[in-house]
Amino acid sequence: MIRVLIVDDHEVVRHGLRFVLDQEDGVEVVGDCASGERALAVIPVLRPDVVLLDMVMPGLDGLAVLRRLNDAPEAGRPAVIVLTSFLDDDRVVRAVRLGALSYLPKTTAVDRVVEAVRAAAVGGSVLEPGVAALLVERVRRGDPRRPLDLLTPREREVLAELARGRSNSEISRALRMGRETVKTHVSSILAKLGLSDRTQAAIFGLQQGLVPLDEALDG
Template identity: 50%
Template sequence: MTIRVVIADDHRVVRDGLCYLLGQEPDIEVAGEAGDGRQTVDVVTAIRPDVLLLDLYMPGLDGHAVIAALHDTPHRPAVVVLTSATDDEHLVRAMHAGATSFLLKTAPAEHVIAAIRDAAAGTASLSPELLTRLTQALRRPPPPDPLQPLSPREREVLQLIARGQSNRQIARSLEIGEQTVKTHVRSILTKLGLQDRVHAAIFALRHQTGSYQGD
């Protein structure tokens, strides 16, 4: 049986290298490639590969978002993450989201090939080092929510501050009085130890949104 693989990485040279590597294996076929997250979802949906070889650092949708987007699709492929992301957060998120395997780009070629074969057979694989790190990370208590001091209404106000809305606009959006908004803003600044609305907006964006990072 031939294992059909889609390679998703935003670097052309990496995709070319992986195509060459996998092309040497008689039981593996590179069925498609993608250079960004949205294209990955489209290619996988159209081609229905057995395995998706996926980088996490991708423009458009990152690898985590790709895994989430494919979660409920018919003929969902096994996902082998191949990335330069070395921190435990990426490892835990990817495995929790349903990745079958997680490999660093420093892994030997034979480990990548073995992970693809294992994934196609329905077997998860992690190196002993990554398995130890995953186990330790899962035992740690989750980090505290930086927005925990805020009430639900204050969180709504903070979100609208981050969108650049004025007190008057926030009052309209939430159908409350402008004086009430001012009270909420003062409370937010006090609870979070922030100087002004600008710092509140920066705080909100930092803790509520992510950004793409290249390899």
């Protein structure tokens, strides 16, 4: 029996998946929950073999849950299949890097989902064409990690300022624009890069070499 946990903030999705999976032989949905927090709470109890994890959720999102699971790398760590409404370019890579086995758009046919669950239970992956294309494209460009070109020039400037440790007001002065505009740019940077706050953006900017580490903080 493959024990499955469903994590999604949409009730319809939870019920739909449960319905589909419960009809499958050898598959048992042991629970479902609507938030990342709940998921982390119930996983140690329910001990699922496979977690179907929605990427976009209020509170702890899919990436955060994945990260958290990696933090406590116990033996019984479940396999994770990521579900998402969007083919969000960057999150695919991040999720994969964080150990997600499959990454399925919610438009995926149900039997592909089942397929992915069975594969995940034995450590295998199922990739939808769209996702595969994204990953292949990354590899083809010889670039597992430089989503910097997702950003517009102005956004890159803002990111560089973030990497220097500057606040929105400081950035607005440095780059000669309104504080509100800075916030707009910061928000799109976070969205495009799949990060959750400015600190992560700063670190990312440093990793990309946008600012030499020893020049950040005006140090």
